[in-house]
Amino acid sequence: MSVLELRDVVVRFGSGAHATTAVDHVDLVVDDRSVVGLVGESGSGKSTLARAVVGLAPLRSGEVLLDGQVIRSAGKRQDRAVRDRGALIQMVFQDPYSSLDPRMTVGDSIAEGIAAGRRLRDARRTVGGLLDLVRLNPDHEHLLPRQLSGGQRQRVALARALAADPEVLIADEITSALDVSVQGAVLNLLRDIKDETGVSVLFISHNLAVVRYLADHIAVMAGGSVVEFGDAVQVTEQPRNPYTRTLIAAVPTLLR
Amino acid sequence: MTAGPAPRGDRIRSGLRGPWPVFLGRQLGRFAASMVVLATAAFGMVHAIPGDPVRNALGLNAQPAVVAATRRTLGLDDPLWTQYARFLRGLVTWDMGDSLISHVPVAQVMTRLIPATVGLAAAAFVLAVVVAIPLGLLAGIATRDGRSRGTHVAFTSVTGVFSVVPDFVLGVGLVFVFSVTFKVLPVAGQSGPESYVLPVIALAAGPAALLARVVRVEAQRVLAEDYLRTARSKRLPARLVYLRHALPNLLTAALTISGLALSSLLAGTVLVESVFAWPGVGNQLVRSVLSKDFPVVEAMAVFFGGSVLLINLAVDVLIAVVDPRSVIKET
Amino acid sequence: MRRSTSGRAAVLRTPLGISTLVLLVAVVGVAVVAPLVLGSRAETIDVAAMDQGMSAQHLFGTDPLGRDLLARTLVATRLSVVLAVITTVVAAVVGVLAGALPFVLGRRLGRLLVATINLSVAFPSLLLALFLAMIFGVGAQGAVLTLALAMAPGFARLTHSTAAAVAGSDYIAAARLLRVGRARIVLRHILPNIAEPLVVNATTTVGTALLSLSGLSYLGFGVQAPDYDWGRLLSDGLGSIYTTPAAGLLPCAAIVVAGLTFILAGEVATQVVSGRSRRRGTARRVVTAPVAPVAEDTGPAGDVVLRVEDLTVTFPDRGTRPVRGVSFEVRAGEVVGVVGESGSGKSLTAAAVGALVPHPGVVEATRLDLAGRDVRRLGRAERDRVLGTSLATVFQDPMSALNPAVRVGLQLAEVSRVHQGLSRRAAAARAVDRLAAVDIPSPERRAREYPGTFSGGMRQRAMIGMSLMAEPSLIIADEPTTALDVTVQQGVLALLRDVVRQRNAALLFISHDIAVVSRIASRVLVMYAGQIIEELPVSALVDDAAHPYTRALVASIPDMGMDRRLPLATIDGRPPEPDRLPVGCSFAPRCPLADVGCAEQAPPLVAIGENRRVACWKPPSDVGGPRSTAGEGGRG
Numbered sequence A: 001m002s003v004l005e006l007r008d009v010v011v012r013f014g015s016g017a018h019a020t021t022a023v024d025h026v027d028l029v030v031d032d033r034s035v036v037g038l039v040g041e042s043g044s045g046k047s048t049l050a051r052a053v054v055g056l057a058p059l060r061s062g063e064v065l066l067d068g069q070v071i072r073s074a075g076k077r078q079d080r081a082v083r084d085r086g087a088l089i090q091m092v093f094q095d096p097y098s099s100l101d102p103r104m105t106v107g108d109s110i111a112e113g114i115a116a117g118r119r120l121r122d123a124r125r126t127v128g129g130l131l132d133l134v135r136l137n138p139d140h141e142h143l144l145p146r147q148l149s150g151g152q153r154q155r156v157a158l159a160r161a162l163a164a165d166p167e168v169l170i171a172d173e174i175t176s177a178l179d180v181s182v183q184g185a186v187l188n189l190l191r192d193i194k195d196e197t198g199v200s201v202l203f204i205s206h207n208l209a210v211v212r213y214l215a216d217h218i219a220v221m222a223g224g225s226v227v228e229f230g231d232a233v234q235v236t237e238q239p240r241n242p243y244t245r246t247l248i249a250a251v252p253t254l255l256r
Numbered sequence B: 001m002t003a004g005p006a007p008r009g010d011r012i013r014s015g016l017r018g019p020w021p022v023f024l025g026r027q028l029g030r031f032a033a034s035m036v037v038l039a040t041a042a043f044g045m046v047h048a049i050p051g052d053p054v055r056n057a058l059g060l061n062a063q064p065a066v067v068a069a070t071r072r073t074l075g076l077d078d079p080l081w082t083q084y085a086r087f088l089r090g091l092v093t094w095d096m097g098d099s100l101i102s103h104v105p106v107a108q109v110m111t112r113l114i115p116a117t118v119g120l121a122a123a124a125f126v127l128a129v130v131v132a133i134p135l136g137l138l139a140g141i142a143t144r145d146g147r148s149r150g151t152h153v154a155f156t157s158v159t160g161v162f163s164v165v166p167d168f169v170l171g172v173g174l175v176f177v178f179s180v181t182f183k184v185l186p187v188a189g190q191s192g193p194e195s196y197v198l199p200v201i202a203l204a205a206g207p208a209a210l211l212a213r214v215v216r217v218e219a220q221r222v223l224a225e226d227y228l229r230t231a232r233s234k235r236l237p238a239r240l241v242y243l244r245h246a247l248p249n250l251l252t253a254a255l256t257i258s259g260l261a262l263s264s265l266l267a268g269t270v271l272v273e274s275v276f277a278w279p280g281v282g283n284q285l286v287r288s289v290l291s292k293d294f295p296v297v298e299a300m301a302v303f304f305g306g307s308v309l310l311i312n313l314a315v316d317v318l319i320a321v322v323d324p325r326s327v328i329k330e331t
Numbered sequence C: 001m002r003r004s005t006s007g008r009a010a011v012l013r014t015p016l017g018i019s020t021l022v023l024l025v026a027v028v029g030v031a032v033v034a035p036l037v038l039g040s041r042a043e044t045i046d047v048a049a050m051d052q053g054m055s056a057q058h059l060f061g062t063d064p065l066g067r068d069l070l071a072r073t074l075v076a077t078r079l080s081v082v083l084a085v086i087t088t089v090v091a092a093v094v095g096v097l098a099g100a101l102p103f104v105l106g107r108r109l110g111r112l113l114v115a116t117i118n119l120s121v122a123f124p125s126l127l128l129a130l131f132l133a134m135i136f137g138v139g140a141q142g143a144v145l146t147l148a149l150a151m152a153p154g155f156a157r158l159t160h161s162t163a164a165a166v167a168g169s170d171y172i173a174a175a176r177l178l179r180v181g182r183a184r185i186v187l188r189h190i191l192p193n194i195a196e197p198l199v200v201n202a203t204t205t206v207g208t209a210l211l212s213l214s215g216l217s218y219l220g221f222g223v224q225a226p227d228y229d230w231g232r233l234l235s236d237g238l239g240s241i242y243t244t245p246a247a248g249l250l251p252c253a254a255i256v257v258a259g260l261t262f263i264l265a266g267e268v269a270t271q272v273v274s275g276r277s278r279r280r281g282t283a284r285r286v287v288t289a290p291v292a293p294v295a296e297d298t299g300p301a302g303d304v305v306l307r308v309e310d311l312t313v314t315f316p317d318r319g320t321r322p323v324r325g326v327s328f329e330v331r332a333g334e335v336v337g338v339v340g341e342s343g344s345g346k347s348l349t350a351a352a353v354g355a356l357v358p359h360p361g362v363v364e365a366t367r368l369d370l371a372g373r374d375v376r377r378l379g380r381a382e383r384d385r386v387l388g389t390s391l392a393t394v395f396q397d398p399m400s401a402l403n404p405a406v407r408v409g410l411q412l413a414e415v416s417r418v419h420q421g422l423s424r425r426a427a428a429a430r431a432v433d434r435l436a437a438v439d440i441p442s443p444e445r446r447a448r449e450y451p452g453t454f455s456g457g458m459r460q461r462a463m464i465g466m467s468l469m470a471e472p473s474l475i476i477a478d479e480p481t482t483a484l485d486v487t488v489q490q491g492v493l494a495l496l497r498d499v500v501r502q503r504n505a506a507l508l509f510i511s512h513d514i515a516v517v518s519r520i521a522s523r524v525l526v527m528y529a530g531q532i533i534e535e536l537p538v539s540a541l542v543d544d545a546a547h548p549y550t551r552a553l554v555a556s557i558p559d560m561g562m563d564r565r566l567p568l569a570t571i572d573g574r575p576p577e578p579d580r581l582p583v584g585c586s587f588a589p590r591c592p593l594a595d596v597g598c599a600e601q602a603p604p605l606v607a608i609g610e611n612r613r614v615a616c617w618k619p620p621s622d623v624g625g626p627r628s629t630a631g632e633g634g635r636g
């Protein structure tokens, strides 16, 4: 059982008159083996929320819990064991061109994830097995990122995150830097992986149609707050918030 | 406009009156703080000299009584903080004691030397800027997106050589050609206007080459920007494209580098003044450091360091005048 | 672009690379050999040969003690170069440590250190060295130490700024999430990624150190007699510049040559590192198809605003042809969409129409008529006027397409000033009017502002307003909404739609997003690998597309109505690189219907109905008919 829970999370940058509140009192739950989709425009605070959950942005107040245990909270620094547990939440970034070390081979990058998995919970994964999991040719192990296409890089980033055997995976706009024809393959892959490994996913995108395809529940974010949360079908078919309706109208679908 | 939340622009605009005092205040504060750090460093330098500075300066054969007397007049036996306070007060009141060697008041030495050095550096700076900026801009236009490799190679090699040849070597070369071989210009010393020609060229060549190179690279960067493509798509005449759309976006970089060039010109005066026996601060600095005449050296450290800080301050303010966005960014 | 090791080695084969290498070998060779061979000649005092001029025995004469000047200059190479190298090493070690320290220290201390570094970088190193000489004394050792300390801030700043850039990147964030240790992050991720600029800087620094050390020795701070380096020789020789000029000029020459060598080496190293050398001669030859001669001007052809025939764009330097034989028409009041994946040649096609293809691209076409006139055959002034008034372009990124240093109003007004001869005041009024027409609130005030105060959506509106200044007959919009938020996109699309309707201008709308295109265009051109592979009305997109690529593209768009249980349709593989195009159909490697014939011969673009063309050997037979099975091109 692993539940990711955000309680009253606030993230604020700067101070005094120049302070901006990027995330404004957000509560959110990602249930075991479920996918929660987070939609909103750029600047609505989606990425900041994700970064706060994994500890890349400081919390101003509130807490992040994994299976009921507080792993991050405002102000105080957790002890080492708790911080290590934080590694059970992994993240895949938006831009596959900057999220892989240009001087490390695919195999070495993934191996860093494997080492983390072994330290934390004695997971034993292999580079070959992971490449297989993300449907990449095992020969790719010795290549450098610049020898891969955007879609392939994003698969490697996915493999590195999965190597740590996480309980929760945060996918932050992982297809928005890719061409449409490649996007589908990465989304299908993420869905298969979820089914195969049982990892819970917080899936972030500005495109409601993409989120709808993957998510069980959808949270709509605007101006730093969650303005609507509910079952995916319900949110997309009977939106209650006017902003959600705007987002639905904005989905780039083919006009018939 | 109807009521409602002000769009982003309004906030910045109405703030424009606001940021300036804050910006200037902060710049001046930073300058003052740096000056204090600088003076402290100059003071600390003398006290970091191993051994007794007076004995170092007067030599091993100096009579102990003379050394002791000198120490007393300089107040070197006082507690450190008293000396420090006196030093700072001296800087402000322009009374920095006497030279250990010539016994002339340091203030008098400085007052005599500074105009010669400033004149040299200013003339060289003007020459460098006037030559380098148009040259760099033209070269940038001629070589934009990989055009005209010939011009590119010629420009980079010529400026490359000039930026590498040290000013004192160039000075020696110029003396050899124009003073020794053709005997058209004076070898050394500060006399009439013609005595300025060689030292100014020797001093200006390196910084000018560097400045021209940077301006060319910057010009190329700006010419490749999207907004220049927009200007071209409007089919504006070349004059407008370059002067209205490209030049203003180059100024910030050009100013920054000009500031650096001016700083390095100041450093260059040390060597060039000694090649041309120029009666300036640089030439004297060498002699004073060699003879360990520390009251003079302290004053010169503050002069050179202060000039560099002043140049940086001026550049920051000028950039803010040219490009008000940097004021907003700063505050 | 892929960087190959051979590409890096190629730098060393350029004229610059070769001459630098030769110089480097020469300088190091002399440093090693000269003291062994010429040592005694350089140091034996020969009273009989004092202060001689040039002779067969002493090529460049002798010094006041009768020692051979050339020999002394050559022998001095070793000391000069060795001291410069030591200086650089010390400066680099001190600087890199100081630059890396802020990452280890606490926040406060780290900031203080960075501020100190930034302050000391402002001071010229030679000046610093002179003052430090008060503490460390004169002599070779003191000079090396003082200069190294004076140069260290430069290294420190470079280390700090490059490391800070690397430390902020996503891959470091990913490593931190995996709880990789601090030390390991520095060693495995940061250092390898900043090593290159540091090495380059160190190479250049050897050159500058050499020059500065000579300066210090010349002033009497460096090497002391009886040792000698070039600076020492120069200061000794300067006094006799009237009698034996070589005494001063030889060391000068040596200093310049050696300094230049190391600084050039730094430049070459930069190029090797960035792999930026132009590999001339390695460019592949382009198989040039014969291009038909320019057609006669036929005058305005009905309501056709833009007619392009057999357009190619070639980059001779790379030997690539990213646009290969594109033909299409745009009629007045019509919105034509162009879709295709990244790199398919959409933007270059648009650029070719506007004569904006970047140098050294070459545009060829049998026809390129704008508003009935072949723009390529007009004189320069006339062409500028036609392109400036009949055509307007709106670019992708409004954040960078407006000049940040010019007021928005002026950026609009200058079009009318230049092309329509309006007075300053009339042009300014028109600019305000156009800003109002694109729904920018308080246009008079906005016109006086700089683009920095506009939001992304407003800037794009301003760009569209700019495109309306001269009543163009064609507007090209290259991804005008891609950089905008989804909700803002809607507004910009609606505005473009209105503009076209109200002013009867034609619009060529380019986007990689077929869904966006379908919302505004009436006819769509699908591009793949530099060619149009299908042309069809928007109404046919969803279930009547003929080309397997178009069908797959349509099928791969997630929409709100799809069945969530099924996988999304995808297209395996990726488009061909422009320098490695397949012989036959360029889509063949990814096409589910491909057969041997497809791979051997490229299908021509043929008409299959009104406003419909397709380039495929196997278009479905029922296309254009009542209904066909949709979107089967994709494979799960």
Ligand SMILES: Nc1ncnc2c1ncn2[C@@H]1O[C@H](COP(=O)(O)OP(=O)(O)OP(=O)(O)O)[C@@H](O)[C@H]1O
Residues within 6 Å of the ligand: C315, C318, C320, C322, C340, C341, C342, C343, C344, C345, C346, C347, C348, C349, C358, C359, C361, C512, C578
């Ligand atoms: N200045 C240039 N020099 C050489 N090749 C170029 C140049 N500009 C573009 N290309 C090449 O031409 C091809 C087509 O580029 P183009 O910009 O037209 O593509 P696009 O369809 O607009 O793609 P995107 O969707 O990424 O904007 C690409 O392979 C690109 O690498």
Ligand code: SF4
Residues within 6 Å of the ligand: C547, C548, C549, C585, C586, C587, C588, C589, C591, C592, C593, C594, C595, C598, C599, C603, C615, C616, C617, C618, C619
């Ligand atoms: S020609 Fe052949 S390979 Fe090309 S698209 Fe048609 S069926 Fe596919």
Ligand SMILES: [Mg+2]
Residues within 6 Å of the ligand: C346, C347, C348, C478, C479
């Ligand atoms: Mg494009």
